[in-house]
Amino acid sequence: MIRFTANINGLDSFSAAQQVKVVILQNNRWDNAIRDIAPTFVRAIRSISVR
Amino acid sequence: MVNAHSGKAVQEGDQDFHPGEPGFSQANPMRLKYLRKPGAKKCLLAIFSLILSLQLSAQIPDAVYKSNIRSVRFHLYGSQLSLPVYNLNSMDQLELNFDDMDGNVKSYYYTFVLCDYNWRPVDLNPFTYIKGFTQQRISNYRYSSIALTRYTHYQAILPDRGTSLTLSGNYMLKVYLDGDTSKLAFTQRLLVLDQRLRSTPRWSSPLCPTRPGPAR
CATH class of the missing domain: 2.60.40.10 (Immunoglobulins)
Structure with missing residues (x-):
């Protein structure tokens, strides 16, 4: 399981849930990249947990 | 039937084809004949989709297009x-x-x-x-x-x-x-x-009640 948060306070205000995209690569490989991850929480601080 | 494989000819025939029009069959007997073939339209569709897929495949990153x-x-x-x-x-x-x-x-x-x-x-x-x-x-x-x-x-x-x-x-x-x-x-x-934000991921083993976790 990888759990991480991304602080978007430094960015311009926008719809974070749509505009922040996440790709997780294993060993720099693109063929098994994990994409289109929906955030678990969107707060003042955005938090995402997967796997 | 020589032109039956040419996509262009089939397309032209398709536009001109009006079943009720008098004298049409006498004027273009060849065209009508191969339009009646059930495979003609499917063949045309296949050619178009092939061209479309070739164009799309030219957009894939991390791909090699020449065998040398x-x-x-x-x-x-x-x-x-x-x-x-x-x-x-x-x-x-x-x-x-x-x-x-x-x-x-x-x-x-x-x-x-x-x-x-x-x-x-x-x-x-x-x-x-x-x-x-x-x-x-x-x-x-x-x-x-x-x-x-x-x-x-x-x-x-x-x-x-x-x-x-x-x-x-x-x-x-x-x-x-x-x-x-x-x-x-x-x-x-x-x-x-363009680094605007930093994120520090934390790894942890998934919790599974039926199976013990990996040895640490």
């Missing part, structure tokens, strides 16, 4: 295992290596194409994200010396001094022949980074 191109490597300069990530407005250098098994010298060019999250090219003029020359020739090559196979090794250090990228995002590096993008040799992914 081998061992494409694209990474940070001097670091073979790294991901090609370029920090915007930095002095980062990337290294592109590939072999041409034909063993002669060709003029390969490269350019950058800005893509979206799904690696589809963005509908923007290249001048909005490339400052300087939009394409560069790969002029650094070397013949094989001690190998039994003849090949030419090409190397490029990019971005070139005459070219700089002005927007961050997913880029597709296109390498093609003779300055003609339709003669595409291969594509590679390039990430251009």
Whole structure:
């Protein structure tokens, strides 16, 4: 399981849930990249947990 | 029935075909005959979808389109295992290596194409994200010396001094022949980074009540 948060306070205000995209690569490989991850929480601080 | 395989003829016949029109069958007996064949329309559809799929396949990053191109490597300069990530407005250098098994010298060019999250090219003029020359020739090559196979090794250090990228995002590096993008040799992914936020992922083993976790 990888759990991480991304602080978007430094960015311009926008719809974070749509505009922040996440790709997780294993060993720099693109063929098994994990994409289109929906955030678990969107707060003042955005938090995402997967796997 | 000679023209039955030609897509154009079928298409014309399709537009002209009005079943109720008097005298039509006398005027064009051949056309009507092959239009009645049930496979004609399906065949046309297949040709169109083939053309469409060929055009779409020309957009895939990390793909080699010519059989004489081998061992494409694209990474940070001097670091073979790294991901090609370029920090915007930095002095980062990337290294592109590939072999041409034909063993002669060709003029390969490269350019950058800005893509979206799904690696589809963005509908923007290249001048909005490339400052300087939009394409560069790969002029650094070397013949094989001690190998039994003849090949030419090409190397490029990019971005070139005459070219700089002005927007961050997913880029597709296109390498093609003779300055003609339709003669595409291969594509590679390039990430251009404009670090606005930091994220520190934490790894943990998933909780599974029925099975004990991995030994620590």
